[in-house]
Amino acid sequence: MRKRKLMLENGIVLTGEALGSLRQTTGEVVFNTSMTGYQEILSDPSYCDQIVTLTYPLIGNYGINRDDFETLNPSAGGLIVKESAAHPSNFRSAANLDEWLKEKDIPALAGVDTRMLTRMIREHGTLYGRLFGEQEEEKEILEELRAFQPTRNKVKKVSTQHAYHAPGTGRRVVLMDYGAKHGIARNLIKRGCDVFVLPYNSLAEDIFKLNPDGVMLSNGPGDPEDVPEAVETLKKLIGHLPIFGICLGHQLLSLACGASSSKLKFGHRGANHPVKDVRSGRVDMTSQNHGYTIDRDSLMGTDLQLTHVNVNDGTVEGVAHNHYPAFSVQYHPEASPGPEDSNDLFDEFTAMIDKHRAKTPQV
Template structure:
């Protein structure tokens, strides 16, 4: 069935619909990952997005039970050049088309994704609508230009109540701003006793759980739309070691007096080179964000830059100069993507160990 993508600037792409026949509106972005479409469509950080995948063939290994990053995907739609109707993989349980139908997610294939990506790169992310052929394009364009993008994505994707993921190691409070399940998996793999809490948890509630460390997860949208989290971070900083990922990194920067700003089209893919400022080592990273920390705004803070993006020199990592806390803009859990920076989870646990030893020494010398 012929369906179309209409952009707010009036550009129209006509293709073949797959998945749900529902009409959806969202911010149109692109992701350059060559694999990992299941992780991309189920990543809560893509809440409200219509995602364009630049790799030409999508769906060839199907959908399986193991690679989901969330139970209920919140993506608005998917744009591809070609979708595979008959996947071939020993783990495949159903096709992308079947999965999208079951989740009421519309998809569009047969699109010139190179052209669409160039438009986004030139003009920045645009609002768009996936809809049928029976609509008035001019009316849809008017609606898109009037539409204000939602600001409550974190509230929509965060857990509504706290829950445990038990282990016998360090107790980690994992603040869910739109957490990828792979982050929880990495902590579980290291034996951590994890308690996942909602985005609007208070500092007092976090500290009441007696954590050894706090991990600030990834999530969708503008970090300035989550003022509750900024206050919580201020309240726990210096009392317990912190590690932030993606949105957690941006919130940490705001809590320490830095500024964030929207990027033209963001970093989304699994091939982004990042440099460790201290060692000079280059890592290829997985990223999915549309906001960044303003480097100049760090001057009057107690933060130092630990990592930078080689493509555009944006801030990719921060460390607090006084308290045990560090953050990264990229995804060390690397689902999907290379695992060059997976050891950062070990660094977080080592930071906890070091903080405990320092605390014990202070008690002994008191």
């Protein structure tokens, strides 16, 4: 097995076995604590350019199948695992992890202590790293790594370039694609929605022309402040249409209402994050994947009320508008992978649409 190395910006080098593509890659090294769902994780556009460390020690044991992708063109920067299963056992499996990584040109590293790496990230915060071949000059790699400037156009990279229609029946919903997972459209269509998917930079006028009944704001990668055009569009939509935001969509809705965001030390990525609804006291186990959060104090003076908090660290997990039909959550009610405790938020959204339609004269 060919050797490969991971260098972190703090100078630490880990050596393991090469998987997937042999190209070099540089990106933010993050960790995900999910025990299953590596296929959904790697195909989640929110991981654009990131090198994902999976804490569960055996990855790839049920292979890769045709059904569990969250996008057709994965944009993850790389993968780090303790052990990769070369011979998966699952009746749905169509390829092993290494074969699929090669096909999608995603570099990966196996044979390293991923839990030690995770503890390092938790202590120091997310670090930039590079996956490279064992023959490369480490001193030069470190100099390049410390000078590395990440791109700020990740949403543009993963969003659809052209609007398209995902036909359903009933309510017409515009899905703003900031890096949307397939699970969002799947849940909307399941509930009788006719979905139009629009690029991240679509203008409010483009949306109104479709005469939608509601607007869905998708998840996506990076810093919400890197997408000011989306914030400006949302300012023009609030109060006119029901809005439901997920993850990056939640952050963009909050910014449009006057709140602010900041980067978390190491983010929330996993399938077992407890979130409390402060209105009812109910706690859901949730799937999460984000590196930024809405500042709790910044909600003061806005028209937003805090609806959900993270039980572990008290960060903002959900907001609702005080006057208009608009709400959002930081976590992923569509799961994929993860628990489906909060899947009924899609029902709340469709009920909000129906209530708004009943009060609004139909053209």
